[in-house]
Amino acid sequence: MNKKIAILTTDGFEEIELTSPKEAYEKAGFKVDIIGEKPGNIKAWAKTDWGKDYKVDKGVEQASTSDYDALVLPGGVINPDKLRINKDALAFIRQFFEAEKPVAAICHGSWPLIDAEVVKGKTMTSYQSIKNDLKNAGAKWIDEEVVQDGNLITSRNPGDLEAFNAKLIEVLK
Numbered sequence: 383m384n385k386k387i388a389i390l391t392t393d394g395f396e397e398i399e400l401t402s403p404k405e406a407y408e409k410a411g412f413k414v415d416i417i418g419e420k421p422g423n424i425k426a427w428a429k430t431d432w433g434k435d436y437k438v439d440k441g442v443e444q445a446s447t448s449d450y451d452a453l454v455l456p457g458g459v460i461n462p463d464k465l466r467i468n469k470d471a472l473a474f475i476r477q478f479f480e481a482e483k484p485v486a487a488i489c490h491g492s493w494p495l496i497d498a499e500v501v502k503g504k505t506m507t508s509y510q511s512i513k514n515d516l517k518n519a520g521a522k523w524i525d526e527e528v529v530q531d532g533n534l535i536t537s538r539n540p541g542d543l544e545a546f547n548a549k550l551i552e553v554l555k
Contacts, residue, residue: 383425385412385453385554388450390442390471390494392419394460397426397433398540399488403408403454408440412554415450419468427458442470445476457489457509457539462507466497486535486550489544492516495534507530507538 387407389400398462404414410450418438420423426433446465453475455462465471475498478485487495492508493515495501502520527542528535528549535553537546 385451386449387412387414387454387550388417388445388447388474389414389454389456389475390417390465391424391456392461392468393425394427394458394464395424395456395504396489397428398543399456399458399491400426400436402543403456403486403488403539403547403550405517406491406551407454410551410555412451412472412551415445417442417445417472419464419471419499427460433435438514442468442473442474446475447474447481447483447528450478450483452486452550453478454544454550455485455487455491455494457487457491459490460491462490471486472498484533484550486537486546488537488546489539492536500534504534505529506534506536508536509539 397442397464416439420441423435480501496519505522513523528537528545535549
């Protein structure tokens with residue numbers, strides 16, 4: 383199948399929101415790269431405390447959307463809050479939308495989409511606490527485990543991971 387997925391994240395991502403999708407996509411036969419703010423390692427947030435370190439495959443400034451078939455944005459609170467002020471990360475996100483490639487965001491992972499200015503007119507879901515942020519940015523927010531609007535796939539929280547992972551696999555196949 384030779385499909386490649388970029389997971390864009392940085393320190394403070396919700397660990398299960400990276401490990402579960404990565405495992406599911408690799409099991410489906412896709413190549414998955416972790417794209418960070420910079421090369422090196424990033425530290426997970428595991429529910430209530432810091433988790434493990436994960437190796438970054440490429441820094442966002444070295445990554446090219448042409449190398450990937452889809453983009454995944456895990457949540458957590460710290461990670462998306464850092465990415466939403468990183469101009470390289472926002473440009474990377476916008477390029478996926480311009481190329482009409484699938485973008486999947488879970489939990490707080492939709493926050494950077496607001497700053498990338500790609501949510502206006504989109505039907506989405508997210509973690510409850512950023513519902514109004516998305517609505518204020520012009521999205522139509524609904525409370526469902528997985529929502530697809532064109533190439534955008536969103537889910538609410540780790541409890542939705544099975545449906546979230548399955549939807550992107552379905553779209554890429």
